Amino acid sequence: MSTRVTLATAGRVLRQLRHDHRTLALLLAVPSLLLTLLWWIFDERSPQVFDGVGAVLVCLFPFLVMFLVTSIATLRERSSGTLERLFTMPMGKADLLLGYAIGFGLVALLQAGIAVTVAVWPLGLDLAGSPWLLLVIAVADALLGVALGLFVSAFARTEFQAVQFMPVVVLPQFLLGGFLLPREQMPRLLELLSDVLPLSYAIDAARLVTATPDLTAQLGRDLGVVFGVAIALLGLGAATLRRRTP
Amino acid sequence: MANNVVVQVRGLRVVRGGAVVLPDLTLEVRAGGVTGLLGPSGSGKSTLIRSIVGVQVVDSGTVQVLGRPAGDARLRTRVGYVTQSPSVYADLTVRENLAYFAAVLGAPRSHVDRVMHEVALESQARVLVGRLSGGQRSRVSLAAALLGSPELLVLDEPTVGLDPVLRRDLWDQFHRLAARGVGVLVSSHVMDEASRCDRLLLLREGRLLADDEPAALLARTGGRDVEHAFLRLCDETEVAA
Numbered sequence: 413m414s415t416r417v418t419l420a421t422a423g424r425v426l427r428q429l430r431h432d433h434r435t436l437a438l439l440l441a442v443p444s445l446l447l448t449l450l451w452w453i454f455d456e457r458s459p460q461v462f463d464g465v466g467a468v469l470v471c472l473f474p475f476l477v478m479f480l481v482t483s484i485a486t487l488r489e490r491s492s493g494t495l496e497r498l499f500t501m502p503m504g505k506a507d508l509l510l511g512y513a514i515g516f517g518l519v520a521l522l523q524a525g526i527a528v529t530v531a532v533w534p535l536g537l538d539l540a541g542s543p544w545l546l547l548v549i550a551v552a553d554a555l556l557g558v559a560l561g562l563f564v565s566a567f568a569r570t571e572f573q574a575v576q577f578m579p580v581v582v583l584p585q586f587l588l589g590g591f592l593l594p595r596e597q598m599p600r601l602l603e604l605l606s607d608v609l610p611l612s613y614a615i616d617a618a619r620l621v622t623a624t625p626d627l628t629a630q631l632g633r634d635l636g637v638v639f640g641v642a643i644a645l646l647g648l649g650a651a652t653l654r655r656r657t658p
Numbered sequence: 659m660a661n662n663v664v665v666q667v668r669g670l671r672v673v674r675g676g677a678v679v680l681p682d683l684t685l686e687v688r689a690g691g692v693t694g695l696l697g698p699s700g701s702g703k704s705t706l707i708r709s710i711v712g713v714q715v716v717d718s719g720t721v722q723v724l725g726r727p728a729g730d731a732r733l734r735t736r737v738g739y740v741t742q743s744p745s746v747y748a749d750l751t752v753r754e755n756l757a758y759f760a761a762v763l764g765a766p767r768s769h770v771d772r773v774m775h776e777v778a779l780e781s782q783a784r785v786l787v788g789r790l791s792g793g794q795r796s797r798v799s800l801a802a803a804l805l806g807s808p809e810l811l812v813l814d815e816p817t818v819g820l821d822p823v824l825r826r827d828l829w830d831q832f833h834r835l836a837a838r839g840v841g842v843l844v845s846s847h848v849m850d851e852a853s854r855c856d857r858l859l860l861l862r863e864g865r866l867l868a869d870d871e872p873a874a875l876l877a878r879t880g881g882r883d884v885e886h887a888f889l890r891l892c893d894e895t896e897v898a899a
Contacts, residue, residue, distance in 0.1 A: 416761060416764065417761070420762060424750070424754070492747075492748075494747060496713050496745065497739065497759075500711045500712065500713060500739045501734050501735070501763055502735055502762065502763065502764065503734075503762050655712065656712065656714060656729065657714070
């Protein structure tokens with residue numbers, strides 16, 4: 413592992429995004445626009461709905477977007493031959509993965525920062541806990557998305573396939589994560605299933621910040637699970653990267 | 659190193675997608691000149707090159723590069739590699755691409771300007787690679803392999819589709835590098851590039867047809883040019899078989 417190579421990779425990933433103005437604009441603006449839409453839907457009739465789910469959505473958008481962006485970026489790296497070239501150079505697998513995680517993690521920080529700001533101030537999201545804590549959860553979720561995207565891209569041959577992994581990998585986690593119905597009220601089998609899906613803990617954490625002002629042990633555990641799974645997935649992603657290919 | 663052998667391939671067998679691409683290949687590449695790896699497309703040139711730079715899964719045999727097994731971590735700053743299709747980032751400028759690869763290699767930043775000059779792309783330094791022509795992209799890809807100070811350059815069809823003047827300049831550049839002691843292995847499916855090489859390896863269906871100097875090859879086969887010599891060798895091997 414080399415700090416020089418890792419940071420150069422993170423910088424390169426950010427430079428690529430900087431040249432792609434449209435993607436950058438979509439990344440930064442879409443979560444806030446969707447939150448505004450949600451607020452508007454419920455504003456007159458039942459504003460408490462926005463207060464109930466706003467925090468969860470603030471955390472879900474970075475996860476979703478980072479998953480997509482990362483899986484396609486890594487797939488491109490494989491199909492364009494740049495990955496093969498990098499692997500003939502002094503590029504460690506960990507350098508590449510951490511470079512991506514740092515680069516996209518910084519974008520996620522900016523994205524989540526804008527979403528939290530818009531939700532809390534102009535839209536008046538009512539949070540019992542600290543908005544800073546919400547930001548930390550959102551960034552943890554984004555890293556989870558980056559790690560999952562890196563891992564899943566190993567199983568996709570084309571960009572079409574990579575995009576199709578989104579409903580397969582993300583939507584079930586969203587449905588089972590306690591967003592629609594509290595997890596303990598779901599059928600027992602589904603509840604057990606949701607226990608092993610990392611997004612359940614992310615949603616749980618966002619709910620805790622919505623409802624309680626303190627940094628509880630449960631919140632710490634949730635955040636630990638999300639960060640831990642992200643790191644484990646990065647490790648698995650490293651295992652799917654091969655210097656030698658058939 | 660001893661008798662200048664930079665690449666030594668012994669009994670190399672590679673199977674890709676169920677097809678035997680290289681059945682049992684043995685050859686050597688020496689420094690001190692430009693070695694041309696010539697053969698029609700599908701003859702196994704790229705597979706051999708991928709084996710030499712250590713990114714190909716091989717079934718059996720050995721590949722030694724600069725005295726170490728191909729793909730050895732210590733070779734990664736010593737071998738420059740250009741893939742067949744340009745492997746650079748379309749959404750970065752020419753300079754950003756080269757600066758990134760220089761950082762990965764640990765090469766000085768000054769090399770970025772040097773290699774842009776060598777492939778005549780200084781005027782495009784701030785242009786996104788995605789906006790360049792195919793030939794210009796190949797040059798960016800080639801420039802990346804010239805970063806650092808590789809002791810062996812392995813180039814897979816680096817001059818395809820390039821302007822004749824630039825192609826001549828690049829071959830001159832390969833010869834200057836070879837004269838400095840850098841091992842240069844260049845593949846091509848264009849037989850007329852053979853005359854620019856100091857030594858030729860002719861490959862067909864994964865087998866080595868010839869390993870000789872161009873003049874000696876022509877004398878031996880009585881061919882007018884390398885294309886002719888190639889055909890004669892093909893006929894000979896078919897008669898023998």
